[in-house]
Amino acid sequence: MDRERLLSGVHHDPHSLLGAHPVPGGTLVRALRPHARRVTVLTGDGTGGETGGKAGDRAGGGRTALLPEGDGLFAGVLPRLAEDDHHRLLVTYGPAGDPEPGAERETEFETHDPYRFLPTLGDLDLHLIREGRHEELWRALGAHPMTHQGVPGTRFTLWAPNARGVRLTGDFCHWDTTAHPLRSLGASGVWELFVPGVGAGTLYKFQVTGPDGTATLRADPMARRTEVPPATASVVTSSRYRWQDADWLARRGERPVHEAPFSVYEVHLPSWRPGLSYRQLAEQLPAYVRDLGFTHVEFMPIAEHPFGGSWGYQVTGFYAPTARMGTPDDFRYLVDALHREGIGVILDWVPAHFPRDAWALAAFDGRPLYEPGDPSRADHPDWGTLEFDYGRAEVRNFLVANAVYWCEEFHIDGLRVDAVASMLYLDYSREHGGWTPNEHGGRENLDAVAFLQEMNATVYRRCPGVVTIAEESTAWDGVTRATHHVGAGGFGGLGFGLKWNMGWMHDSLGYMTHEPVHRKYHHHEMTFSMVYAYSENYLLPISHDEVVHGKRSLVGKMPGDWWQRRADHRAYLGFMWAHPGKQLLFMGQEFAQGAEWSQAHGPDWWLLDPSYAAEPDHRGVRLLVRELNTVYRATPALWERDCVPEGFAWVDGGAADDNVFAFLRFAGDGEPLLAVSNFSPVVRTGYRLGVPDTASGLWTEVLNTDAARYGGSAVGNPDQLKAEPEPSHGRGASLVLTLPPLATVWLRPE
CATH class of the missing domain: 2.60.40.10 (Immunoglobulins)
Structure with a gap:
């Protein structure tokens, strides 16, 4: 029975049959070597004479030919082996008899017997x-x-x-x-x-x-x-990489992320520069991102995935960087290169689901293992994939350890967790009657909640300075609240550091798609975000999802002629960088690429070629993004109090007929910055706006998206403006401004 189980691959303890075992009169050695012609046991130095299956004297070591037992099994009894006599196997393959000229000849190889070793796990x-x-x-x-x-x-x-x-x-x-x-x-x-x-x-x-x-x-x-x-x-792999980013790791946690400058350039690595390896990307990407002034890059998922068209969101190798661009150490080299340029690395992480490939995780050991046993719980209705069984301790461990793995082994600075909403709700994308309520009769996935809390708590405990970011598209209470703080819904916080502000993204893009003459009827779409701005720690995302599948590029969403679309694009970026919350911009949008993103050829880099004289405007938009980041990083009012009401105040949020939005941002020391967006294609002169009477001196226009160097019409304000003592908008002083058409201006007191 043991023999049949061994040969059919269902023996739980093959070591009990194979390897060396004491028997009366000696040591029985058995080996399983299918297709072998001969198997010889080498003991000592292996130089002694050869014997048959009953080994003779082996002074100084010996060679004992094992006898075939059929089906690839070979066995023989040797004199009792000493514990320190680590026998080897000499295995011979090849044809029997004398081979014909040119035919395959015998080959031999020597190896230690795998079945003589003790278990390697404690x-x-x-x-x-x-x-x-x-x-x-x-x-x-x-x-x-x-x-x-x-x-x-x-x-x-x-x-x-x-x-x-x-x-x-x-x-x-x-x-x-x-x-x-x-x-x-x-x-x-x-x-x-x-x-x-x-x-x-x-x-x-x-x-x-x-x-x-x-x-x-x-x-x-x-x-x-x-x-x-x-x-x-x-x-099989083993890292030999020697990191050079110790200074970066020591500094990255000095300031909490929600109180620090944080602007993100989102990248699909395989298509940023198609055909480049990790190491080749390391020669170009860090310098490009540093020049643009972003604090971080975010990589769309790079864990191994079989179908490139999934962009990495259908993962089969959760612990392996995709081999499309090199080895794991090559990926470490890229992360290290970014760190040496002062750029953090966020990784898009996908613990919500996995594909059904028969060679991967699905029904891994013949039964549902990583997925729930109930098909109605396991099947993801949107993507044709399988959801994880968050209630199983080993599966939860697989994912929690995976989050830690990327942060510790690859020095990743943050995890953007994909599709959190699909994890949190049992009825996500399911029809009525297609899901089972939780033990309290609700639709919350309690196991997923516990998993996300454990993951966040573990990552923050083990990896100082790392941030976790939730792509969560609903109004779940407490996404960025600490796990031990219970909210109105009775749940502890999920423990994320930041949350994507999907509401702001949908509303503001909806506003921008309207012709300026109609925008006054949608004014609330640009102001509503401030109703809930402090319910979570937010990041404002203009991600890859918004510039594919017929949604058009960011500049392509804007109405009007080409000049107006570019002006709207620039004005919108100025509004976004001034709005409370961190920023994320997908590649190609930093230079107003007109076409949707294509993973096949990536960004249209030719638009930036100085020899392409017909379109110098794209270089102007990229210059604006660089200067947005430069001024942003140097202005604490734009990031220090992102997540508290004291960091923001409307000057005029109701100028719907003018398509104007004016607000103040405040640093911790009270220093203000005034941001004004005019989303009409007309110049507005003599536009009075209230400012704090504590800043009633000279003000400077520090950024104007209509500047000629950005491709604008060069309408602006003098280098210095004197705040007048005339009250306005409930404030003791005011500025009289010229508002450029389809533009955002930033001003701050000297």
Whole structure:
């Protein structure tokens, strides 16, 4: 029975049959080497004479030929081996008899016996895995080159609690699926095998036999490197990278993110400069972002994904940077290069769902494992994917450890968590009757809430200076509230640092798409965000989602002729950078690209070519973005009190007939900045606006989106304006301004 179970790949303890075992009169050695012609055991120095299956005297060591038992099994009894006699196997392949000229000849290789080694995982690791509390899970599971019992090789470990058996295969064994069964390490659900001689660069997969006896080949869920898609094998890897960003890591947590300058350039790495590797990107991207003045970049998901058209949002390799652009150490090099230029790195992270590929996570060990067992809970109706089972401790651990992994192993400075709303609600995109309420009769996914709280608490505890950002499109209470603070809904906060302000994005873009003559009827769409501006710590996103699938580019959304569209684009960016909240802008929008984003060819960089004399305007918009960031970073009023009411005050939020919005921003010391946006294509002269009487001296126009160097009409104000003692808008002093057409101006007192 044991033999049949071993050969069919469903034996839980192959080490009990294979390797060396004491028997009366000696040591029985058994090896499983399918397709081998001969297997010889080498003991000591392996120089002694060869014997048959009953080994003779082996003074100084010996060579013992094992006898074939059929089906690739070889066995023989040797004199009792000393504990320190680490026997090896000499395996011979090739044709029997004398080969014909030009035919395949015998080949031999020598290896330590994989089945003589003790388990490589200790009780603490197994306990933490079983409890779902292993915060460094990637160090315990997966493939790890190591020296074990004095022998170099690789430890392979896999969590598959429903499997009847697990076998390892790869290029090291010519993809034979029978020779390397793993042993079960008890109730932990972990299977393990140490394979001597296998090192970094080896391709591998696991053959997992489910409860019904069906075997499937699976990529390693914990693989830290993969083949280049569409190939799907996992790759043994070990980092040799030496970081040079210690100063950056020491400084990044000096100021809380919500009280610091934070402007983000969102990038789809494979298409920013199509064809470039991580290391080639490191030669161009940091300098470009530094020149534009952004504080951070955000990478759309770079965890391995089989279909490039998903833009990384359907992940199969949660622990592996995509191999499309290089190795994990190459990706570390890119992050390091950005840090050395003073630029933080945010990573788009996707714990909401995963694809159904048969070689990946779906029904991994023959039953639902990473997904819930109830199909109505598991199936994601929007994307044809599967949701994670957040109620299972090991699955929650897989994801929490993954968040920590990116921050610790790749020095990532923040995680933007995708599709949070789809996780929080049991009825998300589901028809009536297509979902089951929680234990309290509500629609909240309590397991997902607990997972997000645990993830945030763990990341903030382990990784000082890191920020987590929620893409959450509903009015869930307390997304950026601390996890131990209970809100009106009875839940603790989710614990994020920032939340995307989807309401501001939809409303403000809706306003901008109207012709100026109609904007007065939609004035509230630009002011409503201040009703809830302090309910969360917000980031204002103009992301990739807004410039694809027929939504048009940012400048393409604007009405009017080309001049008016560019002017609106510039004015809108000026309004956005002055509005409470941090900023995010997707690549290509920094120079008013007219076409929608295409992952096939990326941004239209040719628009910035100085030799393209017909369109110098794009360079002007990029210059504006650079100066927006420059003034923003140098002006605490624009970021220091983003998340408290004391940092903002309307001067005139009701000038609907004029299409004008005027407000003040305040730094912690009270220093103001006045931002005025005129979304009409007419110049407004003699426009009086109230300012604090404590700043009744000279004011300077520090930014004007209508400046000629940006491609504007050069309407503006004098270098210095004297605040007049005439009260206006409830304030003791006022300025009389000229408002350029379709423009935003910023002013501050000297």
